Amino acid sequence: MDASVDPQLAVNKTPLVANGRSMDWVTEKVSSIVETRTPFWWWIAFMITSPVALMGLCCIAYQISTGVGVWGENHPVGWAWDITNFVFWIGIGHAGTLISAILFLTRQKWRTSINRASEAMTLFAVVCAGIFPGIHVGRVWMAWFLAPVPWYEGIWPNFRSPLLWDVFAVSTYFTVSVLFWYTGLVPDLATLRDRTTSRVKKFFFTLFALGWRGSNRNWRHYEMAYLILAGISTPLVLSVHSVVSFDFATSVIPGWHTTIFPPYFVAGAIFGGFAMVLTILIPARILYPQLKDLITPQHIDRMCKIILLTGSIVGYAYAMEFFIAWYGGNPYEQWLFLRNRLADPYIIGPMLHVTPAPYWWAYWSMITCNVLSPQVFWFKKNRYNLWVVFIIVNFVNAGMWFERFVIIVTSIANDFMPSMWHLYHPSWVEIGTFVGTFGIFLSLFLLFMRYLPMIAMSEIKIVLPESDPHYVAPGTAEAETHHSTH
């Protein structure tokens, strides 16, 4: 190799921060989002999302005060939109942790401009997810029964139940994500503290920056702490959706009792999560044009590639699940896949002479959105076209919701006993609650964008060439000697 070529540049031709921006530029542009007046569009957006959030909270209040009977659940469909929405939201969180932890361990430097916003997205998605199992227990005031305390008649929870594992997994996930996110925020809060002129802001930034001053004796421990948090978050994020999948996989219900579930769920979670990251970052990038040099088309391209990869893994999992249903020879499972999911009224149903499956539209929406639509990302032109990307990732968002609906509802609506069969339809309360969680999620994200640095300034400075202690500015006398010595 030509020794004069910087190995970093040789591997990575496009710089991660476009247009050769300086450190000062990064600080100025990222902080300006927090420091300048609230833009008009922000108020418009918040005036839309916050009433939606309020509507969701009202639906929840109505459901708690009246009872779970206000939902469309029945026997045998005891889990429906509530658990679908829970798995949907918890899955979305996974992309944030993947970006902050797994891409950190694998030295993917491009993560630095998207990790903060993605981690925030994780937290808000987990907040939305946590609502559903909480309210679906019916008598919410008894939810403390989930905690391992024998305060009622000496009764302990069942530690052998995947549902209790889930309580531990999700609460650990949320707590560790908050700690990781906050640790990353501290140096940036210190930057804002040092810049602000407002006394009130100064007080809060001083409080939350914990007295951080960029000391190398602190950075030394900080870097180790960050590495460890990334190291423990990596198996954690893989475990969370695995444990969620155990809620289904350890049962004996055809369609749930599947060993492929843990990896299939994890891939699906990352898939859906990256779609949500792009869904919020593409508009954010347009609304705050200063972010365009930080979140470059290159970043979007790479996220699209991850969506293509994980979407294809999910597609493989669908195929394999179907194959095993046939190959396993279990008549109930075969029946379920064909007659509850696959058989549509137009092609497969008439071809095989079977009655169309009641939820065929959900199954085929899932296949179209999750397996077919991301295939357009094979072409570079599509990955660089923001309209195409935005439309496809919203297909993926919808498809991942359908996936959970298909898994949960089609498996239990028509189970072993025909006398028990009962189709499921959501009530307005369920629809309102689900739509409301989007309001909660987007309102929280808007507040985050407005009041906290949405790009990790201290981290993005590391990927700038001048952060290297052996960097020599091009065109200087030093640079000439630097070249000749190589």
Add this chain to the structure above:
Amino acid sequence: MIATAQPPKVYGIAAEFPSASALYHAAEQIRDAGFKRWDVYTPFPVHGMDKAMGLGKSWLSAVVLCGGLTGLLTAVVLESYPSLIEYQTVVNGKPTDWATVPAFVPIFFELTILCSAFATVIALMVMSQLPRWNHPMFNWERFSRVGDNGFFLAIEARDPKFAEEKTRTLLESIGGHHVTLIHDY
């Protein structure tokens, strides 16, 4: 407190450097000059700075190991005692004996992670001597750029090798700008 008319105590002498690489080389020289109580301040962790300052590997990981083991042990006791001894829950006639221990593993794992994460953050705070409301370095006006693009080096007055004039000359000779005496108000 009794107000005294004494002049403010000197915290140390600080200098600003134009870039990460200038600070890196300056740190090497301060290290070689034998100073012990000094620090550099940067907007981001500079790669290799620990070595340039003569600092070893952070031992934070040892604390985290202890935290993780505490979490694991908590989970072992929390799950085994009720489920195997005190309150055996029989669900659908399934066994409750020692052979069911694999079902405890997910919570072993989760609590190990949870306690490791808390240990990491608490150890980071304790080892960095944070949180704190103020620091003498904040008294220096130029220092407000440390989170932006400022690179600083400060030698504390309590360093045995510290001598106001000599240290000032040293910092200037290794390329430091705006060499300033920092007071500890």
